[in-house]
Amino acid sequence: MNKVISFAFTAVCALLFCLVCTDNASADEELAQATQKSSEMVSSEQKSDATALVVYFSWSGNTRNVANSIAAQTSADVFEITPETPYSDDYDIILDFARAEHGSNARPAIAGGVENFDRYNIVYVGFPNWWADMPMILYTFFDRYDFSGKTIAPFCTSGGSGLSDTVRTIRELEPNATVLTGLHIRSSSASDPDKAVSEWLASLGLGKQEKTK
Numbered sequence: 001m002n003k004v005i006s007f008a009f010t011a012v013c014a015l016l017f018c019l020v021c022t023d024n025a026s027a028d029e030e031l032a033q034a035t036q037k038s039s040e041m042v043s044s045e046q047k048s049d050a051t052a053l054v055v056y057f058s059w060s061g062n063t064r065n066v067a068n069s070i071a072a073q074t075s076a077d078v079f080e081i082t083p084e085t086p087y088s089d090d091y092d093i094i095l096d097f098a099r100a101e102h103g104s105n106a107r108p109a110i111a112g113g114v115e116n117f118d119r120y121n122i123v124y125v126g127f128p129n130w131w132a133d134m135p136m137i138l139y140t141f142f143d144r145y146d147f148s149g150k151t152i153a154p155f156c157t158s159g160g161s162g163l164s165d166t167v168r169t170i171r172e173l174e175p176n177a178t179v180l181t182g183l184h185i186r187s188s189s190a191s192d193p194d195k196a197v198s199e200w201l202a203s204l205g206l207g208k209q210e211k212t213k
Helices: 002-046 062-074 091-103 136-144 166-173 194-204
Strands: 052-056 077-080 122-128 151-158 183-186
Touching (some): 062 077, 062 122, 062 151, 062 183, 062 194, 091 136, 122 136, 136 166, 151 166, 183 194
Parallel strands (some): 052 122, 122 151
């Protein structure tokens, strides 16, 4: 009798073990499928078909705020210009450094680049106003890419210097592009730029961009 009970108990345990393993295998398979679908979803979201691009350099974060507002209101892709050699976080140091770069007509190296730049029709270009000019790393960007046939919409932030002659400079750098009226936002207003950005885009006849098919 004991042998029969022992055998029956062993058989039940074996059956339960098989069921648990089967459930775990099914759960693992479902998890793998869900992970694959999630991965495919992320990949598809990253493959943007926007025809507008927001390009910007920001040292303090002010220009970044404006760039993000433009991107949100136009459905544009975004590329942040970052130097290969990071700039100092110290205001006095970067002030002197920017003046030295300007004086030497420097072309600081940019980390990374824009993929498929040719497919963008409109490029919003943003920067802080340094010494009544664009930071020299913007010159690097204009040297690197061909803007022929594109529309450029400049925007900048500063304490009160406005755009200075940067729009004219961009027109000289890119004679085969259409350069629109620029937007200036004071640094004190850069934390909430949505209204100013909306009015600027409306004045240019720009806004949400159609996607390519």
